Amino acid sequence: MKFVPSAAPSVPMAAALGNMAAASSPSVFMVAVNGQIESGQFPGFDDLYCKFCFVYGQDWVPAAGLEEGISQITSKSDVAPTTFVWNFPIDITFKSTNPSGWPQIVVSVYGPDFFGNDVVRGYGAVHIPFTPGRHKRTIAMFVPESTSKLQQFTSWFTGRRPEFTDPKVVAQGEGREVTRVRSQGFVTISFNVVTKDMKKLGYDVSPGDMQNPSLVPATERIHKY
Numbered sequence: 001m002k003f004v005p006s007a008a009p010s011v012p013m014a015a016a017l018g019n020m021a022a023a024s025s026p027s028v029f030m031v032a033v034n035g036q037i038e039s040g041q042f043p044g045f046d047d048l049y050c051k052f053c054f055v056y057g058q059d060w061v062p063a064a065g066l067e068e069g070i071s072q073i074t075s076k077s078d079v080a081p082t083t084f085v086w087n088f089p090i091d092i093t094f095k096s097t098n099p100s101g102w103p104q105i106v107v108s109v110y111g112p113d114f115f116g117n118d119v120v121r122g123y124g125a126v127h128i129p130f131t132p133g134r135h136k137r138t139i140a141m142f143v144p145e146s147t148s149k150l151q152q153f154t155s156w157f158t159g160r161r162p163e164f165t166d167p168k169v170v171a172q173g174e175g176r177e178v179t180r181v182r183s184q185g186f187v188t189i190s191f192n193v194v195t196k197d198m199k200k201l202g203y204d205v206s207p208g209d210m211q212n213p214s215l216v217p218a219t220e221r222i223h224k225y
Contacts, residue, residue, distance in 0.1 A: 057101010065092030
C-alpha cells in the first residue's frame with residue numbers, strides 16, 4: 001500500500017486561515033464614545049462658548065471622529081440666568097493595546113470681558129467612562145490666577161487674563177503644583193460608551209453584579225447563609 005502525502009493548502013486558503021486566526025485573536029481593543037457637552041453653570045457671565053480636545057496615552061490611536069471642536073455662542077435666559085445650554089456633540093473612536101493613558105476630554109469655556117475681549121472662563125477635564133453604557137459627568141471648572149495684585153490689575157486693564165497656552169496641560173500633572181487657580185463654574189457632559197474586544201485581551205470593564213437577594217435562587221441563599 002502506498003501513502004500519498006496530502007497537498008499543502010493553496011495560497012488563498014492559507015490567507016483565509018490566517019485572517020480567521022487574526023479575527024479570533026484581536027491585537028487591539030476599541031472604545032467608541034459619543035454624546036454631548038450639554039450645559040454649563042457660570043453665574044455672572046454671558047455669551048459663552050466652549051472648546052474641547054482629547055488627551056490620551058502613547059498606545060492610543062484615534063480611529064474615527066473628531067479630536068477637537070468649538071461650539072456655538074450661547075446666552076443666558078431669564079428662566080435659568082446662570083445656565084448655558086450648548087448640546088454640542090462629541091463623537092470619536094479610539095483603538096489601543098493598553099488601557100494605560102485612558103483618554104480624557106478637556107473642556108475650555110470662553111466669553112467676553114468688560115472690554116469685549118475673549119477670555120477664559122474655565123478649564124476642566126474628565127476621563128471617558130470606563131464601563132460601557134450611558135453616563136453623565138459634571139466637571140468642576142477653574143481658571144488660573146495672577147500671583148500678585150499688580151499682575152491682576154494689569155491683566156484686567158489690558159484684557160490679557162492668565163490662561164494656558166495649551167489647554168491639554170489641564171489633563172496632565174506636571175507643573176500643576178506651582179499653578180495658582182480658582183474654582184469657577186461647572187460643565188455637564190453626557191457620554192455613550194461602547195467597547196470592543198476588551199475581554200478578549202484580558203480586560204474586564206463590565207459593571208459589577210449588583211444582585212438583589214430576592215432574585216438569587218433559594219439554593220444559593222441556603223449555601224450562602
